[in-house]
Amino acid sequence: MPIRIDHPVRPGLRMECADDGRLLLTQGGRPVLFARQRAAHRGVHYARTGRYVSPLAPPRAADDRALAALAPPGSEEWTERWAARWAAELRGAAEGPLHEGDWQLAPMLPGWFVEDHWKLLLPHDTDRGHLTWFGYDDPVEDARDLLPLRALSAPDAPRVKAYRRRFREGPLAPVLLWWISGLNVPVVLDGHDRLVAALAEGGRPHVLLLSRAVDAGYVAVCSERPLREYEERMAALEPGPLAPVRAGVASRRLADALTAIERATEITRAWPLAGGVAGWERAAAAHVPGWAPPRTP
Structure with a gap:
């Protein structure tokens, strides 16, 4: 689904950057995620602050049933209906990522998710970690195909258990992802607990990817x-x-x-971080104390 945005110039959820691969994702002025790319661009070190909040309202069981009644779950029409809903909500989200320009909201292209990587997500989801881009000699658990913006709940958490029951009855609402090129992975915008529920039940979540559209x-x-x-x-x-x-x-x-070609992802826009490298270092020391990502090749 194409999305055309005329404003705002600076969205509430945005990536900011400083020299030497330093990245900071902020939401409403709150630091959400610090990251630093490796010197040879083989991966990225990250640290979550635990302050991320989904910009969307959680879908109710009635929403799942209503859309399933209109179109077969998992079908193209069902996916498009969810995409239209998420697009409308994102347009009005003060702390969402949309800024002026052309966007697209569509299923991930086939082949992005490696089946073996799904089983690494739950046991190796940590607030501070590393994502490998090309493997090399990196630990196997660093090969993950998406990055949650908050800690994933336990499979037996009450809300996840409720979603697991709904998953057994029929597909849950898609998990909403956002492509961030500086991380080289999509992050989870909405649906962290739905993601856990699907995986805990031995299934795979339906996903929709938000990204800037190529011209x-x-x-x-x-x-x-x-x-x-x-x-x-x-x-x-x-x-x-x-x-x-x-x-x-x-x-x-x-x-x-x-x-x-049509669904290729454009480079994610990043804004200069106030204070540059020194500002990033001060913010990291204040919000993720003790985190010192190595500048390894």
């Missing part, structure tokens, strides 16, 4: 090659009983390529 010129340029290759394949098809099958394969390949 039309990028889409047009990047679409030229797959369109040309599709035309060449179709022109080379020889008549015969397998021709319709091969044409169908070529069409699906083209559709997947164009979808990936």
Whole structure:
């Protein structure tokens, strides 16, 4: 779902940056997440402050049932209805991430989530940690495909238990993610407890990803090659009983390529942090005392 925003210039939830890979996510002026990229861009060290609050109202069981009655859960229509709801709420969220420009809210592209990484999320979710981008010799548990903005609740927490019952009855509302390019992972904007509930029940959550949209010129340029290759394949098809099958394969390949281009994520905007490096260091010492991320390659 495309979202066009004309204001605000500085959103309530925003990333700020200083030199040498220093990042700070703030919400309503509150520090939420400190991060520092590794020198060779192999990963990022992070520290949560525990002060994040979802900008959305939690969906009720009646909401899940109402949307499931309108469209089959997990279907494209069901997903679009949730996307429309989240988009409307985000527009009015004073402490949300939307700022002027073009955005998109859509399911994650296939292949982003590595199945083996899901089992690492619950046992290795810590307020201070490291996310690897390319593996190398990093610990296996550092390979995670999303970052919660607050500590995940225990699987037997009362609210999670309620969501687990709802999950057994039918799909929960999607978990809302936000792509932050400086972290190279999406963060969880809303649905931390729904995420835990789905995983605790041995399932996988439905997710919607919020990101800045790439411009039309990028889409047009990047679409030229797959369109040309599709035309060449179709022109080379020889008549015969397998021709319709091969044409169908070529069409699906083209559709997947164009979808990936259209839903590519734009670089996340970051604002200069007041005080620069010294300001970041002071804030980190005050809000995550003792955290000293190594500047390793």
